[in-house]
Amino acid sequence: MTVLVMVASKHGATWGVGEAIAEVLRDRGLQVDLRRPDEVAEPSGYDAVVVGSAVYMGQWLPEAREFIERNSGVLAGLPVWLFSSGLSDSASQDSNTGGGRGLRVTLPNAREHRHFSGALDVSKLNILERAAIAAARGKYGDHRDFSAVREWAGQVADGLASQPRA
Numbered sequence: 001m002t003v004l005v006m007v008a009s010k011h012g013a014t015w016g017v018g019e020a021i022a023e024v025l026r027d028r029g030l031q032v033d034l035r036r037p038d039e040v041a042e043p044s045g046y047d048a049v050v051v052g053s054a055v056y057m058g059q060w061l062p063e064a065r066e067f068i069e070r071n072s073g074v075l076a077g078l079p080v081w082l083f084s085s086g087l088s089d090s091a092s093q094d095s096n097t098g099g100g101r102g103l104r105v106t107l108p109n110a111r112e113h114r115h116f117s118g119a120l121d122v123s124k125l126n127i128l129e130r131a132a133i134a135a136a137r138g139k140y141g142d143h144r145d146f147s148a149v150r151e152w153a154g155q156v157a158d159g160l161a162s163q164p165r166a
């Protein structure tokens with residue numbers, strides 16, 4: 001079974017979350033491709049897809065949203081899990097089950113949307129980003145909980161193991 005783990009990350013923290021997920025899935029015997037949205041035109045040939053994005057200003061990164069939008073047809077026929085990574089406690093409006101262009105509308109088959117804590121490294125931010133963080137009183141540091149990430153990836157693997165073979 002081949003799984004696509006698609007990760008949109010601006011400064012690398014969410015990519016690290018994706019790497020941890022991919023590692024767990026590989027340890028569980030799955031074939032895994034860890035890719036950025038611009039590296040895969042269409043997720044055909046995969047048996048399952050995990051899509052994750054960093055959250056900026058309450059939204060998934062544009063390339064992650066575009067990936068979902070342009071592939072909604074293919075994704076509708078696959079087991080799909082979503083994750084967000086950011087510093088607020090909840091997933092973004094745009095990628096969550098909420099209103100607007102919420103994914104439930106375009107991706108009703110998503111098994112789950114999990115939110116993980118992210119990381120903010122001041123040295124990687126430009127001046128506008130630093131100003132936004134100061135205004136929002138964001139906390140710098142690495143808040144990623146890799147045990148929670150690995151546990152969730154294990155649940156994804158369990159879900160795939162109980163999936164009827166196509």
Ligand SMILES: Cc1cc2nc3c(=O)[nH]c(=O)nc-3n(C[C@H](O)[C@H](O)[C@H](O)COP(=O)(O)O)c2cc1C
Pocket residue numbers: 008009010011012013014015054055056057058059085086087088089117118119120125128129130132133
């Ligand atoms: C300018 C800016 C805006 C952000 N906006 C949000 C936000 O709206 N919600 C949130 O949960 N996290 C927000 N964050 C935190 C990032 O999502 C978090 O640092 C994430 O781990 C970054 O992932 P990346 O390194 O993969 O890009 C923001 C960070 C920056 C620098």
